[in-house]
Amino acid sequence: MSATTAMQTDKQRSFVRLITRSYAQLVLVAFALVPAYLIGYLYFFQDPGLKFENYPFHEIAIIGATFVGLFVTYLAWQCYRSSGEPLLRWMTLGFLGSVLICALHGAFTRSAHQNIWLLLLYGPASRLTMSILLLIGLLSYQRPSDPADRRAGAKYLLSWTAIFLVVDVLVALLAHSTVAGVILLRVMETAALGFSTLSVVILMLRRPRSPLMLVCGISVMSFALSSVAFLLGSPWNHMWWLAHVIFASGFFLLSYGVAQAFLTTRSFATIHSREELNARLAQEMDRAKNALKEVHRENQKLAHLAATDPLTGAANRRHFIACVETEVVRAQRDGTPFSLLALDLDNFKWVNDAYGHQVGDTVLQGFVRVCLDAIRPYDGVARVGGEEFMVLLTRTSLDAALAVGERIRATIASTTFAGELGRKVSITVSIGISQFGRDGRTIDALLRSADERLYHAKSQGRNRVAID
Structure with missing residues (x-):
């Protein structure tokens, strides 16, 4: 309907309403x-x-x-x-x-x-x-x-x-x-x-x-x-x-x-009057709709807060485990594997002791950004401990996961984070990888394998990725 036709229709309706009201x-x-x-x-x-x-x-x-x-x-x-x-x-x-x-x-x-x-x-x-x-x-x-x-x-x-x-x-x-x-x-x-x-x-x-x-x-x-x-x-x-x-x-x-x-x-x-009641009802319905939208937004905020780490914005452990459970069900259904990365920042306690917790927080936030840049939008990063993180790579085999892990490790090793008084902070990360099917078909088995390889990477000198 054109603007001119719409205006003519509105005028006709107004005229009819005027005549009806007068009648x-x-x-x-x-x-x-x-x-x-x-x-x-x-x-x-x-x-x-x-x-x-x-x-x-x-x-x-x-x-x-x-x-x-x-x-x-x-x-x-x-x-x-x-x-x-x-x-x-x-x-x-x-x-x-x-x-x-x-x-x-x-x-x-x-x-x-x-x-x-x-x-x-x-x-x-x-x-x-x-x-x-x-x-x-x-x-x-x-x-x-x-x-x-x-x-x-x-x-x-x-x-x-x-x-x-x-x-x-x-x-x-x-x-x-x-x-x-x-x-x-x-x-x-x-x-x-x-x-x-x-x-x-x-x-x-x-x-x-x-x-x-x-x-x-x-x-x-x-x-x-x-x-x-x-x-x-x-x-x-x-x-x-x-x-x-x-x-x-x-x-x-x-x-x-x-x-x-x-x-x-x-x-x-x-x-x-009936007209006033209709107008008030319309106003209340608009208010109710706006209130429902606001409740929906607040629920989304609460759901986001309940699922994320407040410091880094990464998923928290509970949300991460729920995502892995969903991926286990999918992998068992169609047979396509997925991989987990267990990551731990090397000597992170030294950063907090030497530069303070504020700088340590900055390093953790920068680390999460590096991880997010290295993975796909539908993969996930979670903070599961102080300086411990997990990465879920959906529909990803061990070889592809190794490439992602190496990319994260290399980027972190070459990145400097801002410290106090213009000082630069460098840090490294150790990573352990497990794959669904190869290392088990349950969450516990996959997490255990990834943790064992993480500790193996640390025992071999840190700043490395372990798949065995």
Whole structure:
């Protein structure tokens, strides 16, 4: 695919994503405004005089809503105690206040004929309480969580319970006062509408990314539209009942958000959208891949350290023996011989005594470099003692091994290593060689033969290679 085609494809995908995102937002707005369509239908096409005055149905509905509200209040409180989010604290109070006040709206259902305001005023009072407390909660959204040792406890909840009971008493007094009437009812309902609308505006301006805040926004929109329906309706007519249904829908939708928070993170702020989760998942997968690569590199380093001599970089004895074991298996299978060289630096102790161990280390490192230059890349050099080394020559007969040994011996004898104050250090090496098959078919036999010939080379005057 050419660069131009790739750019065109990316632009098409971006355009499609933009259209899809816009469509999804429009669907959500249309869904949030469903109650408005129903309100418009009843307002324009239904007779406002038609009524459904059913006291038991109203009482049962309020009783059910009360029990559900108390349960959701408990869930919201537990979420707050866990996360400490101020939003959840105020949401808990909103549920509690709405339930404690609205319960009397149901309790006084049968008092409608004696005092209609005793029934009607508790409804807008509960919605006004809910809208005020939710607005305060939304203003506190994304503020730092309350410290665990300072989170409001049972006394705090009981204090607000007492406040809501006082509100119940005040509403009862208003219902029996001379100020009770349609104007008071509309003022309270209009105030609830205003606070709910302000909450919706705040959410639209902040555009929180949490899906639970989207649920909260749709719920608050339902509360606002229920107030509109109550303002347009009259007791017991269809608009009045629709207003109850709209408020209940928002209430239950918000309770769903609380339940989701309780079952997951117990927070409204730390539950993310699908896009955010996908992005976070991709980031975590990249981190995991990078971590695995780093672990692999570290394992390789550890394996290298476990298999090599830290001073010279040559293989250590354990790794060398493992390589020889592998070569024994191969040689036994296909019959091709291999050879071992046992090497020992002559009079190396004198170098350490005369020049110091630092110079001795330099000599050992230079010796390994000479050995590596003399062998093939797939052969191996190992340090098996202080100045003792072994060389594995794979698929190599005794004659070829002798040539390699002589090359190493001659190079070492002609090489000078740097000493202190510009002094040069010369050294020689003695070598013993064994071959698989000729000197045995086991590791022990081969090592023993190579060591015996090494000692023979030293006893013959050092600086020589022995094969017999």
